[in-house]
């Protein structure tokens with residue numbers, strides 16, 4: 001018996017060798033496992049050596065808790081090997097590329113994924129091409145380059161990079177990595193790590209929606225549906241297709257990419273958009289949007305008060321929380337601090 005099945009969350013079609021989006025309807029693909037186990041399962045037959053990803057610290061934000069009359073915590077994902085949560089997904093994607101006998105991988109990235117995949121690929125001798133927006137912070141690019149990745153810079157934002165990455169994967173027969181189901185499955189370990197902590201909500205930046213879904217899935221594999229914590233997604237007011245759809249209760253209309261300080265949220269047409277809206281609804285969560293000014297103030301505030309220097313995208317969680325803090329009075333809330341501030345040094 002196969003230990004898992006891959007299917008489209010939207011149309012239900014089952015697949016054998018699809019790891020991206022549903023070829024029939026474009027929906028997000030999902031994995032269901034034949035058995036329930038007490039450790040996370042992954043849709044791969046082999047594993048590669050770890051760089052030590054995961055098991056990041058969960059720390060209490062005492063000063064902010066007092067200030068906002070709640071029990072506020074931070075999951076410090078910037079303490080992963082390459083400085084962001086992406087490492088949890090990279091280890092699974094690279095394992096699949098190896099399992100399929102690929103000689104290289106390619107991905108579109110806003111920066112963190114490029115740095116992460118480059119590190120994991122070079123360790124097992126896979127070539128790595130990363131397609132990035134020309135405006136990606138130089139420090140994030142240096143991380144990828146020093147690990148031997150080939151950079152392709154695209155005039156335009158992340159959504160353009162996705163198209164170029166797909167083309168390169170076809171031409172070179174490289175494995176296409178990105179915010180698809182393998183990455184989501186790898187990242188669900190974050191949810192497993194949080195599931196025991198009995199909190200009311202988690203607040204997370206949303207670009208494609210992949211990491212938020214991963215956290216929700218990890219938690220749901222561990223605890224019952226009625227006890228799921230609320231999934232609160234934060235977007236930038238500059239690029240907010242999901243927040244807009246949530247507030248106006250309409251379908252998702254892709255928005256044009258614009259400059260935002262939260263560079264990882266600069267996704268105008270989210271790959272997991274509809275899936276994310278559904279899961280946020282299921283957990284009785286919500287979406288909130290923050291301005292660049294609010295995000296920068298929060299970044300400064302986290303550093304000066306709690307000693308945590310995170311990237312602007314990660315600080316958007318605090319900016320989002322501050323806007324809706326009244327609904328979390330006396331509740332236990334976790335901010336998912338996705339990446340390190342050191343990555344954005346000018």
Ligand SMILES: [Zn+2]
Pocket residue numbers: 008009010011012013022023024025026027
């Ligand atoms: Zn489908």
